[in-house]
Amino acid sequence: MSYELIALLMFASMMLMLMTGQRVFAAIGFVAVVAAFFLWGEGGSEIGFSSGIKLMRWYPLITLPLFVYMGYILSESGIADELYQMFHVWFGPLRGGLAVGTILLMVAISAMNGLSVAGLAIGATIALPELLRRGYDKIMVTGVIQAGSTLGILVPPSVVLVLYGMIARQPVGQLWLAGVFPGLLMASLFILYIVIRCWLQPNLGPALSREERQIPLGEKLKLLRAGIPPLLIFFFMTGLFLMGVTSLVESAAFGATAATVIALAKGRLTFPVLWETLRKTLGVSCMFMWIILAALSFGSVFDGLGAVRAIEDFFLQNLGLGPWEVLILMQLSFLLMGTFLDDTAMLVIVAPLYVPLVDALGFNLIWYGVLYTITCQIAYMTPPFGYNLFLMRAMAPPEVSLADIYRSIWPFVLVMLLALTLVMVFPQIALWLPQNVYVGS
Template sequence: MFLSDPALGILMLVLFLIFLMLGFPIAFTLMALGVGFGYFTQGDSIFQLFVQRTYSVMANDVLISIPLFLFMGYVIERANILDRLFRSIQLAAGWIPGSLAVATLITCALFATATGIVGAVVTLMGLLAFPAMLRAGYDTRIASGVVCAGGCLGILIPPSVMLILYGATAGVSVVKLYAAAFIPGITLAGMYIAYVIIRVMINPALAPKLPAAERNVPALTIAWALLTSFLPLVALIVAVLGCIIFGLATPSEAAAIGALGAIILALAYRTFSLEKLKDSVFLTARASAMVCWLFVGSAVFSAVFALLGGQRVVEEFIMGLNLGPVGFLILTQVIIFVLGWPLEWTEIIVIFLPIFLPLLDHFGIDPIFFGVLVALNLQTSFLSPPVAMAPFYLKGVAPKHVSIDEIFSGVMPFIFIVVLAMVLLYTVPDFALWLPNYLYGG
């Protein structure tokens, strides 16, 4: 006896999860299952659907900004700007308790804004700031937590690539998403900094003061360091985000400005070379191809899943739980949190979020607000054991005596801070919605 179409849809989803656990390539698994089940139930028309979905992805103007922002990030990463930035902020923050940790978080926030590439930020700060904190006598756990949590801020703080993908998936304005994520992103970074300062004030042994020679630096030296390293990168970031948020340019146009600005910055610092340009282009092409094929696979899979009635089964199941808006949000955020263990955020955004997005209208939830909440949640997916990517990135470059258990222990307080930020955002939605409503109307 053959299965009904909805049962085939659920079977397709179950098979995808099984193949995922077995380590099959995600994009091609999605395409294979979509085309296979589509051909079995829809016949040759599935191939026309495949072509249409592929073309719609390639013609999506929003996605053009992804390779440009990635290129901007890789150029900045390879221009050795990070060490200049960290040193200047370290000099300026020398009087603050836990100054190296605070400087690390500020550097991570700025560099994440310029790159949005979590692995790159955690790895580079693991090579630069982490050894500096250990040499200064910092507790291994607090140093680990600072690098891992700070490196993940690029998921939330614009120009986040994750928000671009969410905007393309949910069909909402990336400009409004950037405006909505700006205050929560800065708030989360501020909460991290406040936590470090308060904890070091309570227990100064966690982060000893730097030697007097490193703290008592002439004001002119600090000003020059900030002027030559901090200010240029901040100016580039403000120019890119300002063009987007104030409607002076589309995200794609602003991303092109950012890419050009990154090259000019690298030339000004005399760190630009054809070899570094070649590396940046290659890494951009590889990451962009991964995202685009994942989008194609997800589009085909989701279309067949909906045609078979699988989407309807999921919706009916959630509706049958008789949840209110709060219950629905808790359910979705718990699912996203758990999915963050085995999956990258890209897979969560393009594969699983489309299952929940059609239900937002029923529960009266703003998709802009939901997107920012998801971006906050995905911070935890990079930090939470057992499959936490940020701690493993750091472990890969940390000294051998630093254990993964110490790194996991260090990130736990920052996970609780993210959860607190999520509760704060749900309690006061205007943290996310005030700026886009003020700039673009409610």
């Protein structure tokens, strides 16, 4: 049996197991270990063990549970509620201002979190009821919350970029810096769309009434204090890192400690909050570690088969495609897979092939990590199985139907495709910070 046929059989077996409802890491890891055993005997069967040792020796992996913990402590302690109230008062007088404030809330949450699901939960429980009560169009604001929540996997400290960095063996700090400008670009495009749409159709996002706007300036200035905790956390976590004072792992520890101290100072660090935070942190961290372990095992088998070289020859020699044409095909395949797989499954399935191929084609792997993450953001929102679609349906009030949720996402998907195109055409949007700002170890 040829190596190409073996690789195809591995992919088919893995997809079949995923279709039966098996967990992603179990399906991928099982196929990798079984294939290694039949290819190389008893020595090959130890591939899972050797990948586990490699995983445990990755010092930057310590950042993963620290950032997950930081995000959950902020969410569970209610700090996001005060932040939204600040945006509500300051942006309410503008048409669509509350929707703009919601996007800014998502940016702030993303800078303190690394998960899309946390931003979606905060937006659906805090912002959505208030937006609907104020007469905002339910279809538009449902799309606003879903789109804004995806920023959590692009704006640092992105857990998805940490996962990509582990699998692609790229510096996580550089990946974070690469995600800053694309994340802000996408947030700015969201805001621009909301402002223009509400200016053309004022009924979609009415401004606050004159009575509600008559808040004394002193009260409005007091509300700005809600922005101090996010700024402190961002400074201790990212600011010290960029100045070269702390390493990547130390910055994660500073961020987690700052979030805990702030929750304690506000009297929000109760035993139930701490217990729920630790429980969720352990669950998410273990899930990611199992996925990385499975990806390492699967990638080792493909390295041994020489499948990457075969795929490269197929695209460049047999089909005669250029590097950019191959890259565009890769992105299209991510968009297709995103209709039925989540971001981690996509990365683990194709990383053994795509990452070495991208490197062989001469593209920057830091830049490609940003492209992958933006594509994941789009995949989160595309039917029929977009991850955020079903999360929103579970959290939204009864008056928001699944059809409304499906209709709400298309303008924002087009905005994301525009952002993806801009980053592809102008790579320095992602690469300027990593190339010009100090990056810790």
